[in-house]
Amino acid sequence: MEAQPLHTARLDLLPLLVEHAEEMAVVLADPALHRFTGGTPETAQELRSRYERWTTGSPDPGVIWCNWVLRLRAESSLVGTVQATITDQVAEIAWVVGTPWQGRGFAGEAARALAAALPVRTLVAHIHPRHAASAAVARAAGLAPTDVLHDGEVRWESTRAER
Numbered sequence: 001m002e003a004q005p006l007h008t009a010r011l012d013l014l015p016l017l018v019e020h021a022e023e024m025a026v027v028l029a030d031p032a033l034h035r036f037t038g039g040t041p042e043t044a045q046e047l048r049s050r051y052e053r054w055t056t057g058s059p060d061p062g063v064i065w066c067n068w069v070l071r072l073r074a075e076s077s078l079v080g081t082v083q084a085t086i087t088d089q090v091a092e093i094a095w096v097v098g099t100p101w102q103g104r105g106f107a108g109e110a111a112r113a114l115a116a117a118l119p120v121r122t123l124v125a126h127i128h129p130r131h132a133a134s135a136a137v138a139r140a141a142g143l144a145p146t147d148v149l150h151d152g153e154v155r156w157e158s159t160r161a162e163r
Contacts, residue, residue, distance in 0.1 A: 001086065003066040006117055008109045010074065013082060016067035018055060021048035023078045024069065027098035036128035063087050066118075070110050072101065082110045089121035095137060102133070108140035115141040121160045126153040 006013035025044035034040060042050065051067075058065045064086040072079045080097035093114055097107045115123055125143055127134045129152075135145070138156040148155040 001064050001066065001119065003068055004117075006068065006113045008113045010072060011079075011106060011110055011113075012071040012073060013068040013110055013113060014071055016051060016054060016069055016081070018048055018051045020069050020078065021045075021051050024081070027078050027080065028096065030099040032099060033096060036131045036134070058085075068110075068114075070097065070106060072106070079106055080110070082107075082114050084114060084118055086118070086120060090124060091118045091120040091122070092124045092126070093118075093141070094125065095134075107133075107137045111137050111141035115143075115158070123158045125156045126150050127156055128153050 003015040005015065022044045025042065025047050028047075029041045031041060054065055054067050065083070066086065067083045068081060069078050070080040070082065071077065079101040080095065082093065082095045084091040084093050086092075093111065095107045095111050095114075097110075123141065123143055125134075125138050125141075127138055127145075135156075138145075141158070143156040143158045146155045146157050
């Protein structure tokens with residue numbers, strides 16, 4: 001499976017390209033985006049290196065990496081990313097929306113589209129227990145919290161029968 005373009009009411013989810021690094025460095029520049037995940041914003045060159053690795057694909061043939069940028073059609077600008085790491089029938093998903101575009105439902109809209117499009121049985125996300133916004137996105141995508149903690153984050157999950 002390769003990332004294919006997806007479309008929602010307001011967003012185009014476009015397969016990630018190395019060329020997106022410059023614009024995404026600006027989108028992801030706010031240190032507040034790392035409050036729950038740690039780290040610091042990456043430079044355009046650091047993102048370019050990361051995107052080169054991601055677009056090359058996983059070195060493990062049993063793992064598929066799919067990454068998309070979120071383009072807000074009304075502004076014709078990138079506003080965030082979603083991703084899926086797929087192993088067997090499980091996709092671990094994640095999302096990030098730049099600070100200026102938060103609170104407008106873009107992450108939930110993208111996560112719902114991603115959840116609907118992935119041909120897997122189970123979706124998983126790991127969310128910091130105090131990250132209410134990401135919990136809301138996970139709920140919007142049909143995931144529910146479990147009792148499992150992984151590196152201090154709650155495992156959220158949904159199976160195809162539930163979605």
